[in-house]
Amino acid sequence: MxxxxxxxxxxxxxxxxxxxxxxxxxxxxxxxxxxxxxxxxxxxxxxxxxxxxxxxxxxxxxxxxxxxxxxxxxxxGDDTWGPRDTGSLEGDLAALNDEVQAALTAEPPITLALIAASFRSDEAAQALKRFWGKRYTLCEEVVDRAVRRGELPAGTDARALLVAATAPMYHQLVFLRAVPDPGLPGQAARTAALAAAAGAFTAAR
Amino acid sequence: MxxxxxxxxxxxxxxxxxxxxxxxxxxxxxxxxxxxxxxxxxxxxxxxxxxxxxxxxxxxxxxxxxxxxxxxxxxxGDDTWGPRDTGSLEGDLAALNDEVQAALTAEPPITLALIAASFRSDEAAQALKRFWGKRYTLCEEVVDRAVRRGELPAGTDARALLVAATAPMYHQLVFLRAVPDPGLPGQAARTAALAAAAGAFTAAR
Amino acid sequence: MxxxxxxxxxxxxxxxxxxxxxxxxxxxxxxxxxxxxxxxxxxxxxxxxxxxxxxxxxxxxxxxxxxxxxxxxxxxGDDTWGPRDTGSLEGDLAALNDEVQAALTAEPPITLALIAASFRSDEAAQALKRFWGKRYTLCEEVVDRAVRRGELPAGTDARALLVAATAPMYHQLVFLRAVPDPGLPGQAARTAALAAAAGAFTAAR
Amino acid sequence: MxxxxxxxxxxxxxxxxxxxxxxxxxxxxxxxxxxxxxxxxxxxxxxxxxxxxxxxxxxxxxxxxxxxxxxxxxxxGDDTWGPRDTGSLEGDLAALNDEVQAALTAEPPITLALIAASFRSDEAAQALKRFWGKRYTLCEEVVDRAVRRGELPAGTDARALLVAATAPMYHQLVFLRAVPDPGLPGQAARTAALAAAAGAFTAAR
DNA sequence: AGGTAACCGAGACGGTACGTCACGTCTTCAC
DNA sequence: GTGAAGACGTGACGTACCGTCTCGGTTACCT
CATH class of the missing domain: 1.10.10.60 (Homeodomain-like)
Incomplete structure (x- = not known):
């Protein structure tokens, strides 16, 4: 962005x-x-x-x-962004969430402006969808690594896990207009990792 | 709404x-x-x-x-809405999520229109914040009940749990403009309940 | 004008x-x-x-x-214009034509501009038609006077006579873009008066 | 055309x-x-x-x-148009006027369009002037014939006569936007012929 | 036959004017 | 004297043509 x-x-x-x-x-x-x-x-x-x-x-x-x-x-979306590798699923997710929190609280709030924009123009909405689609696809790497490390069972639904980890960030900061909570990125990451390890994103569906 | x-x-x-x-x-x-x-x-x-x-x-x-x-x-916000009581935390959360999904996919999309509006008018944004604050406060009852039933440890952060449960709904339907997934409300509820039972929303913070 | x-x-x-x-x-x-x-x-x-x-x-x-x-x-068109009374039909017509020639050769050429305008806007065309209608009606006085004086037979078609007298002015100056001819007003007046006296604008039709 | x-x-x-x-x-x-x-x-x-x-x-x-x-x-202007020969001055003029009336009331109104155009472009105005110049020159033949037939005195100003005969047509149809009057071509021709026979277009000038 | 100059297709651009819409203010007039 | 009705200033919208420019590719004509 x-x-x-x-x-x-x-x-x-x-x-x-x-x-x-x-x-x-x-x-x-x-x-x-x-x-x-x-x-x-x-x-x-x-x-x-x-x-x-x-x-x-x-x-x-x-x-x-x-x-x-x-x-x-x-x-x-044409840049070379990729998720960081911290060595653990929770760490990776927390790193992601930190980035998200940073982007959403940056001044000037360009990310927020783009989100707002997507509500007023279908074309912008489609573009934003494309942008996020790309990002989430890149992030699936994080889940793959966790599976390879044995942290997660194979067959884990990467996208669902990523959404569960990051959604609370957007929800608090964008929808609920809450003041940024420095603990939130970590907490959301931990929650998602914990649920994932317990198999919440496997098979079921 | x-x-x-x-x-x-x-x-x-x-x-x-x-x-x-x-x-x-x-x-x-x-x-x-x-x-x-x-x-x-x-x-x-x-x-x-x-x-x-x-x-x-x-x-x-x-x-x-x-x-x-x-x-x-x-x-x-002045109505008499309250969360349903299904007898279990996961059930209560799933019921909530069903309502959310219904509201977000209703036709005409009045809820989406209000969300969109909140990005264009500070006054509307504040009002929406008040509205959601009220709703989430009412929903804390769900967590209280679960604690009373012994499903959750005392000291669980109700608001964080509720956000974790519902955020993925908004994220998928509003941000990512994904097509509605009938399994999502239940899945998100299960995930949150599972993490909560594992103590993800206790103490820490 | x-x-x-x-x-x-x-x-x-x-x-x-x-x-x-x-x-x-x-x-x-x-x-x-x-x-x-x-x-x-x-x-x-x-x-x-x-x-x-x-x-x-x-x-x-x-x-x-x-x-x-x-x-x-x-x-x-709301002004108080009226034709001059020179004592003879030819004189009246010549006076009219002089006015026309003056208007059409005035600098800046506002009358020409209005005529040009009438070709580009129906509304202006209608207004111009109204304006000229009014003028020609006022000018019928000239013919009435001539009839009263016995210069013309009763039953003379005033409008036709006036058109015959003035049309050459517009034709030369507007359509044919000829250079103004100081003799033209008088000549056109004389021609029309002559034809009128010979009964060219009576009965027939 | x-x-x-x-x-x-x-x-x-x-x-x-x-x-x-x-x-x-x-x-x-x-x-x-x-x-x-x-x-x-x-x-x-x-x-x-x-x-x-x-x-x-x-x-x-x-x-x-x-x-x-x-x-x-x-x-x-490069065509082979020429005035008809009806055997009398009034007949020739009436024939001319009939052609004019036909051209001005034709549908689609291409002649009117050209006239309108001449008010908006100097180049078109010059071209139209050339075109009409040619036509009027060709029409002088009508007067020559009348002189040869003895209907008119020699020295008659052909151009002035022609203008007097045709101008009312343009005036009524173009300037005054009157509805076409089937009698007008003949009446205008008669008027002009009458005045010409009385010597209105001779010498003077 | 080959080379060259004129002409054409293509498409972007700066620019002027159009006519419309909604906002939010301000003035008038009638009650 | 007040408040509803309506005119106005303001700013943006999206469009239509205008006339210009720069390319690159043909074509016609001339040596």
């Missing part, structure tokens, strides 16, 4: 011609606008102005705010 | 004078509009027209769409 | 409230814009800016450029 | 190469568009699409809509 790595150098002229340059400018503008003002002020006009591009150009290529977000989200 | 109980009869004249009548008309209009067209078309103009009240009146009393929603949500 | 009589005094606050004031401002702006830049630059945006009024206000009240023009034309 | 004469055969390759073929395609498209949708929808884009030619090509060769019209009008 991080994006704005300080672009390699040449901010004014990127390879690939005007079209590619325009796209990059708009991308950056979307992210910047989102970070500074949140989703509510993410208007096409503002993005266009910020990108130094004409309104109509944005409409032509991205159609609406949803299109802009989808583009950004898809680009965000 | 249910609302439209078949109003006692007299739709035209309620006790409390014009002010109260106006408020009720607007209330009804908000809910009706929300159900028919979703949040995106919940505009002050539409509500006012539907309620047969002048735009200005709505602005005066509710200020904006957020105010309208907050009012409706607070009213929705 | 004359308009910009130096408004009585108070340009800032007219009787009749904001609405009337707005209307007057827009009126003036339309005429000014038409005179300065012609019909092609008579855009809603420009008029609104010039009138110190917001775009949407203009759209609300006048719908489009045609509505603006119609309004102005109708206002222009 | 003629249009889709069944082109000689070879639709794929005309003499003169692609350039000439392109020009013909565009020509036809302009006329077709004008007839179907009138001037207001005569856009470069529509013409290009209709002609199966790229927008850019049209801009390169014709610059704008005015250029397209000028081209078409000039082509329309």
């Amino acid at each position: 991080t994006e704005n790595a300080p672009r390699p150098a040449a901010p004014a002229r990127r390879p690939g011609g005007r079209t590619a340059r325009t796209r990059a400018q708009v991308h950056d503008a979307v992210v910047a606008q989102l970070m500074e003002h949140g989703y509510d002020e993410l208007t096409v006009d503002a993005v266009a102005a910020r990108a130094g591009v004409h309104r109509t150009t944005v409409y032509r290529r991205w159609r609406d705010v949803g299109g802009l977000l989808a583009d950004v989200l898809d680009a965000a | 249910t609302e439209n109980a078949p109003r006692p009869a007299a739709p035209a004249r309620r006790p409390g004078g014009r002010t109260a009548r106006t408020r009720a008309q607007v209330h009804d209009a908000v809910v009706a509009q929300l159900m028919e067209h979703g949040y995106d078309e919940l505009t002050v103009d539409a509500v006012a027209a539907r309620a047969g009240v002048h735009r200005t009146t709505v602005y005066r009393r509710w200020r904006d769409v957020g105010g309208l929603l907050a009012d409706v949500l607070d009213a929705a | 004359t308009e910009n009589a130096p408004r009585p005094a108070a340009p800032a606050r007219r009787p009749g409230g904001r609405t009337a004031r707005t209307r007057a401002q827009v009126h003036d702006a339309v005429v000014a814009q038409l005179m300065e830049h012609g019909y092609d630059e008579l855009t809603v945006d420009a008029v609104a800016a010039r009138a110190g009024v917001h775009r949407t206000t203009v759209y609300r009240r006048w719908r489009d450029v045609g509505g603006l023009l119609a309004d102005v034309l109708d206002a222009a | 003629t249009e889709n004469a069944p082109r000689p055969a070879a639709p794929a390759r005309r003499p003169g190469g692609r350039t000439a073929r392109t020009r013909a395609q565009v020509h036809d498209a302009v006329v077709a568009q004008l007839m179907e949708h009138g001037y207001d929808e005569l856009t470069v884009d529509a013409v290009a699409a209709r002609a199966g030619v790229h927008r850019t090509t049209v801009y390169r060769r014709w610059r704008d809509v005015g250029g397209l019209l000028a081209d078409v009008l000039d082509a329309a």
Whole structure:
């Protein structure tokens, strides 16, 4: 979800011609606008102005705010993220949850803004779904490792386990708007690991 | 979250004078509009027209769409809802989850509309937070019963347990936009109950 | 078609409230814009800016450029114009034609602009038709006088005579874009008077 | 003003190469568009699409809509039209007026569309002036014949006579938007002939 | 026959204007 | 004098055409 790595150098002229340059400018503008003002002020006009591009150009290529977000989200999914390996299932899950908590409480709240956005644009919602689908698939590695280590029975439903571990984070921070609890990531990880070890995510289904 | 109980009869004249009548008309209009067209078309103009009240009146009393929603949500929290008693912790949790799944997949998706709304209006967000706070507090009864039955150790963190049980529902249906899985309510309930019985929600913290 | 009589005094606050004031401002702006830049630059945006009024206000009240023009034309028809009395039919017609020639060759060419406008907006076309209808009706006085003087037989078709007298002016100056010919008004008047005296506009039909 | 004469055969390759073929395609498209949708929808884009030619090509060769019209009008002037000979001045003029009335009331109103166009594009206006200049010059034959027949004195101003005869047609149908009057062509012809016979178009000037 | 200059297709872009919608404020007028 | 009705300012939306530009690929014509 991080994006704005300080672009390699040449901010004014990127390879690939005007079209590619325009796209990059708009991308950056979307992210910047989102970070500074949140989703509510993410208007096409503002993005266009910020990108130094004409309104109509944005409409032509991205159609609406949803299109802009989808583009950004898809680009965000193209990174090289992967789950850390701490040596134990609970540790891995806790590490994941720490990342989630960090993302959700970051300032400016870009992740929250994207979530909010997904409720207003079907296109953005689809993109977010794709993004999370990718992430959860990458995370299945965590479960595989645990199985290999013998911590979990084979046949464990990786996705269900991951959801059980991470869902409370989102629930508390996004739905319930609770103040961040530093113990929560660990607690949720422990709960899920414990249930998993007891076979809660096996077979049944 | 249910609302439209078949109003006692007299739709035209309620006790409390014009002010109260106006408020009720607007209330009804908000809910009706929300159900028919979703949040995106919940505009002050539409509500006012539907309620047969002048735009200005709505602005005066509710200020904006957020105010309208907050009012409706607070009213929705004034009902007599309570968790069912099935005789076992897992059963109680599963019953809760069934209700949640039903609410989230109902057509028209009024619950989803309210959640979406909460991302666009602080006032609605606060109201939703109040609403959920009330609900979770009522649900703590479920945990108390389990403790009394000896299913759970005393000192179990009721709120954490409830969140663990219900969060996966919201996560799958709202965040991940997954298709509803009829087995999920039961599975999530079982997982949480299992972890709770193992003491995952005790002491620690 | 004359308009910009130096408004009585108070340009800032007219009787009749904001609405009337707005209307007057827009009126003036339309005429000014038409005179300065012609019909092609008579855009809603420009008029609104010039009138110190917001775009949407203009759209609300006048719908489009045609509505603006119609309004102005109708206002222009409310003046106290009347044909001069020179003592003879030919003289009256020549005086009329002189006025026409003057209007069509005036600088800035506001009359031409209005004619041009009538080709682009049905509403303006209707207004122009109304305006000319009024004028021609007023001009029938000229024929009545000639009949009373015994210059013309009773039963002369006033409208046909007037058209025959004035049409060549418009044809030359508007359709054929000929350079103005100082003799034309008189010549056209003489031709029509001559034909009329010979009974060309009586009975027959 | 003629249009889709069944082109000689070879639709794929005309003499003169692609350039000439392109020009013909565009020509036809302009006329077709004008007839179907009138001037207001005569856009470069529509013409290009209709002609199966790229927008850019049209801009390169014709610059704008005015250029397209000028081209078409000039082509329309290259036909073999000539006034009919009915044997009398009044008859000739009436025949002319009948043609005018027919053209102005034809459906689709292509002539009116061209007139309207001339008010919006200087280039089209010049072309229309050329077109009418040609026509009126051809019509002077009518006057010559009348002189030869002894109906008119020599030295009659042919152009002025013709204008006097035809102008009322345009005035009624184009300016005043009156409903077509079947008697008008004859009446206008008679009036002009009468005045001419009385010497209204001689010498003076 | 081959090379070159003119022409064309393709598509993005900046730009102006359109007409609409909803918001929230402010003014007027009638009660 | 107050409050409902309605006009207004404001900002954004999404669209249509305009006219320009840059490519790259044909085509026509001329040597």
